Amino acid sequence: MSLMTRAPGWVVQHLAAVRALVVITMITGVIYPIVVWGVALLPGLHDRAEGSMVTIGGRTVGSRLIGQLFTDKSGDPLRQYFQSRPSNAGTGYDPTSTGASNLGPEDVVDTLPADPARKAAEIAAHKARDSLLTQVCARSKAVGALEGVDGSRPFCTPGGVGAVLSVIGPRDRTGHVTRPTRVVSVNEQCGIVARPFLTTYAGRPVECARYGGDYQPGEIVPIRGRAPATPAVPADAVTASGSGLDPHISPAYARLQAPRVARARGIPDDAVLKAITANEDGRVLGFIGEPRVDVLRLNIELDKRYPFRG
Amino acid sequence: MSTTIAAILFTGSLVIALAVAYRPLGDYMYRVYTGTGQSRVERGVFRLIGIRPDAQQTWRAYARSVLAFSVVSVLFLYGFQRLQEHLPLSLGFGPVVPHQAWNTATSFVTNTNWQSYSGESTMGHLVQMAGLAVQNFASAAVGMAVAIALVRGFARRRTDHLGNFWVDLIRGVLRILLPFAFVGALVLIAGGAVQNFHDPYPLQTLAGARQVMTGGPVASQEVIKQLGTNGGGFYNANSAHPFENPTPWTNWFQIFLMLVISVSLPRTFGRMVGSDRQGYAIVAVMATLAIVSLTLITVFQMSHHGTVPTAVGAASEGVETRFGVPNSATFAGATTLSSTGAVDSAHDSYTSLGGMIGMFNMMLGEVAPGGTGSGLYGMLVLAVITVFVAGLMVGRTPEYLGKKIGSREIKFAAAYFLITPICVLVGTAVAMAGDWGRRGMLNTGPHGLSEVLYAFTSASNNNGSAFGGLTASTPFYDTALGLAMAIGRFLPMILILALAGSLARQGRIPVSEGTLPTYRPQFVGMVVGVAVILVALTFLPALALGPLAEGIR
Numbered sequence: 135m136s137l138m139t140r141a142p143g144w145v146v147q148h149l150a151a152v153r154a155l156v157v158i159t160m161i162t163g164v165i166y167p168i169v170v171w172g173v174a175l176l177p178g179l180h181d182r183a184e185g186s187m188v189t190i191g192g193r194t195v196g197s198r199l200i201g202q203l204f205t206d207k208s209g210d211p212l213r214q215y216f217q218s219r220p221s222n223a224g225t226g227y228d229p230t231s232t233g234a235s236n237l238g239p240e241d242v243v244d245t246l247p248a249d250p251a252r253k254a255a256e257i258a259a260h261k262a263r264d265s266l267l268t269q270v271c272a273r274s275k276a277v278g279a280l281e282g283v284d285g286s287r288p289f290c291t292p293g294g295v296g297a298v299l300s301v302i303g304p305r306d307r308t309g310h311v312t313r314p315t316r317v318v319s320v321n322e323q324c325g326i327v328a329r330p331f332l333t334t335y336a337g338r339p340v341e342c343a344r345y346g347g348d349y350q351p352g353e354i355v356p357i358r359g360r361a362p363a364t365p366a367v368p369a370d371a372v373t374a375s376g377s378g379l380d381p382h383i384s385p386a387y388a389r390l391q392a393p394r395v396a397r398a399r400g401i402p403d404d405a406v407l408k409a410i411t412a413n414e415d416g417r418v419l420g421f422i423g424e425p426r427v428d429v430l431r432l433n434i435e436l437d438k439r440y441p442f443r444g
Numbered sequence: 445m446s447t448t449i450a451a452i453l454f455t456g457s458l459v460i461a462l463a464v465a466y467r468p469l470g471d472y473m474y475r476v477y478t479g480t481g482q483s484r485v486e487r488g489v490f491r492l493i494g495i496r497p498d499a500q501q502t503w504r505a506y507a508r509s510v511l512a513f514s515v516v517s518v519l520f521l522y523g524f525q526r527l528q529e530h531l532p533l534s535l536g537f538g539p540v541v542p543h544q545a546w547n548t549a550t551s552f553v554t555n556t557n558w559q560s561y562s563g564e565s566t567m568g569h570l571v572q573m574a575g576l577a578v579q580n581f582a583s584a585a586v587g588m589a590v591a592i593a594l595v596r597g598f599a600r601r602r603t604d605h606l607g608n609f610w611v612d613l614i615r616g617v618l619r620i621l622l623p624f625a626f627v628g629a630l631v632l633i634a635g636g637a638v639q640n641f642h643d644p645y646p647l648q649t650l651a652g653a654r655q656v657m658t659g660g661p662v663a664s665q666e667v668i669k670q671l672g673t674n675g676g677g678f679y680n681a682n683s684a685h686p687f688e689n690p691t692p693w694t695n696w697f698q699i700f701l702m703l704v705i706s707v708s709l710p711r712t713f714g715r716m717v718g719s720d721r722q723g724y725a726i727v728a729v730m731a732t733l734a735i736v737s738l739t740l741i742t743v744f745q746m747s748h749h750g751t752v753p754t755a756v757g758a759a760s761e762g763v764e765t766r767f768g769v770p771n772s773a774t775f776a777g778a779t780t781l782s783s784t785g786a787v788d789s790a791h792d793s794y795t796s797l798g799g800m801i802g803m804f805n806m807m808l809g810e811v812a813p814g815g816t817g818s819g820l821y822g823m824l825v826l827a828v829i830t831v832f833v834a835g836l837m838v839g840r841t842p843e844y845l846g847k848k849i850g851s852r853e854i855k856f857a858a859a860y861f862l863i864t865p866i867c868v869l870v871g872t873a874v875a876m877a878g879d880w881g882r883r884g885m886l887n888t889g890p891h892g893l894s895e896v897l898y899a900f901t902s903a904s905n906n907n908g909s910a911f912g913g914l915t916a917s918t919p920f921y922d923t924a925l926g927l928a929m930a931i932g933r934f935l936p937m938i939l940i941l942a943l944a945g946s947l948a949r950q951g952r953i954p955v956s957e958g959t960l961p962t963y964r965p966q967f968v969g970m971v972v973g974v975a976v977i978l979v980a981l982t983f984l985p986a987l988a989l990g991p992l993a994e995g996i997r
Contacts, residue, residue: 376684423692
């Protein structure tokens with residue numbers, strides 16, 4: 135105290151600040167979280183505070199809250215399991231690397247790989263990148279093929295990339311290119327695609343795109359195409375979640391997968407549809423959140439009742 | 445039930461819950477800040493800190509205390525991160541690199557909680573709970589203290605005394621934030637939020653793959669992250685992470701938490717200036733702006749305008765299934781209207797106009813309802829500017845709550861409103877001027893500019909949410925955004941306290957026929973108008989190059 139009365143004002147101020155910080159740190163940074171942890175040891179809370187873990191026959195297989203991949207070693211879907219949504223957490227559903235794609239609504243132009251055969255490696259090295267539109271189109275095509283439905287979507291080519299043109303030529307007064315000198319389908323790489331999705335545009339032949347080609351000066355025009363506005367493959371099947379750990383899929387996506395899962399397990403569709411209903415949650419109180427199906431819970435139930443003999 | 449009706453009920457139920465909390469919580473906070481009695485714990489704490497709780501401070505002393513506490517907090521948090529490998533519960537993480545440690549320290553002390561790091565791969569449990577989460581409490585209490593000091597400026601007459609910062613700080617933490625946080629943490633755990641001290645551990649999934657599970661004292665930090673309008677997530681995915689925000693109803697609860705203190709503070713203000721209806725007027729301004737904004741962002745997200753959302757058939761990129769698009773939009777609106785900055789979905793992937801509403805909310809100065817404390821003082825400055833504008837129109841000396849708004853007061857208020865736009869626009873311009881800033885953009889074209897504009901808007905207004913595609917962990921962004929956060933927090937605070945000092949010194953002008961009533965709908969409408977016009981004039985050109993260029997064709 136004697137120091138406090140004799141020291142200059144600014145020193146006193148900082149001494150008080152240091153002491154206040156130490157006291158607040160002890161109370162809110164040490165005692166408070168430990169007391170919360172202690173109370174959460176109570177039965178009923180403890181299981182949740184630990185992460186809502188699921189054990190089967192003594193083996194912990196995951197958390198009820200955290201999604202998982204149901205794919206084989208090469209990343210292909212295991213046909214007997216319901217598939218989770220696409221994920222941007224690490225290489226998929228990695229809790230040590232959570233997050234979203236963060237790609238915007240007009241992210242429609244791919245960065246093409248120098249060597250298409252090594253595309254995956256170039257993407258990993260941030261040298262090539264699929265636009266969000268191409269990711270959506272590719273997923274839609276893949277899911278459509280897996281589930282035996284039409285995977286087409288607006289603004290997607292039949293080949294499963296974004297249907298986007300760079301229309302190059304003089305701009306008119308409103309900034310549009312009405313008399314192009316060149317038209318390039320920017321996401322269709324020469325050599326990969328035999329023929330662009332359009333033969334001509336505004337009277338010009340549509341070219342395929344080449345690595346390193348500068349198509350930025352052109353007007354970027356996405357082409358809607360004739361796909362239905364409500365595609366057969368639901369929205370959650372072609373978009374990744376915010377966390378990359380989404381444990382749920384929409385009831386629509388679950389029902390789309392039911393026949394394939396039933397076939398793989400050699401059981402009637404009805405049995406799978408019943409299991410979906412049993413693992414479906416509606417909106418809380420009827421208006422909070424969205425209807426959803428818990429993928430891990432559903433797959434565990436199927437394994438228990440209709441074991442897969444692959 | 446249709447999605448639209450469910451969305452309306454979701455937002456409507458939040459409005460009702462906040463309206464119910466307004467009086468009891470506002471009255472409770474009034475008693476906390478005006479009461480003179482001390483609990484035994486408080487007496488002990490004051491003795492430990494070495495202050496006399498009955499000593500009154502001038503605005504200068506109050507401001508010096510705020511700054512001293514904040515400087516010490518930044519230094520401590522910086523050192524804590526740099527030394528974490530030597531401390532327990534570090535999970536084996538090394539020291540945070542200097543520019544990132546500076547950015548994070550400033551970020552949490554300024555109530556911004558911008559995160560240039562990824563929680564699960566950077567910060568050990570001890571730094572999170574005894575460093576970052578502590579500032580979640582402290583920075584929120586600092587904001588409330590400054591707001592209360594300004595209200596005292598309006599309420600008191602012919603005095604230099606604005607209260608005692610240390611008392612206001614400790615009371616805010618111990619009597620308001622801590623008890624509610626404790627209860628809220630248990631509620632979140634009941635929903636599934638985790639609270640443990642596990643190192644990351646591997647397990648074998650149902651399909652036989654390896655998945656590394658993470659733990660941590662999450663619930664205790666999650667609740668104050670929302671209640672204190674902080675927003676810094678334990679994990680990188682923030683409130684989208686199922687361990688932070690496990691269910692649709694915890695999502696509702698988190699939105700409620702981030703709004704409840706800021707919405708109730710006008711009640712405290714009304715009680716302190718002796719007129720409840722002045723509080724109702726202020727909260728009416730907040731509610732009007734907020735409800736319009738929430739409606740717009742929800743409509744934009746649900747109508748999923750734009751190439752990719754049209755291809756998908758919904759704006760579901762970056763959105764969790766359990767929350768869905770409309771509830772996520774409400775969360776995004778609330779987090780940017782308050783100064784929280786937590787995210788339960790990826791704002792970067794929002795529709796162009798939906799994402800713009802988030803930016804616009806922050807550009808409003810985060811006053812509807814704004815951060816804990818900062819929302820109220822921002823709104824009171826808007827009210828001061830409004831009476832000034834009204835005074836100009838009718839040719840009378842402007843006054844507010846019996847205080848004359850003279851040239852000194854209006855200079856403080858005007859300067860307050862210039863600081864953040866300067867930080868936002870100059871910062872964005874500097875970033876766009878060179879490769880150091882442009883390199884960080886993930887998206888190209890107008891959306892890339894939106895990422896940078898969003899970053900400086902978020903930092904300067906102490907929000908903390910992001911268009912997450914921006915690679916912000918570079919020396920340039922860490923340093924520049926750190927500066928924007930510090931300037932955007934402390935210069936306005938000093939001006940607020942100076943304004944409070946100047947108001948407190950005045951007497952009280954009696955109400956006359958020429959006094960503009962500041963509790964009628966007419967005044968509410970005028971404040972709303974002034975707020976929107978100020979923002980539109982300042983930021984429309986920048987918005988036109990980013991989200992408007994992208995979204996309108």
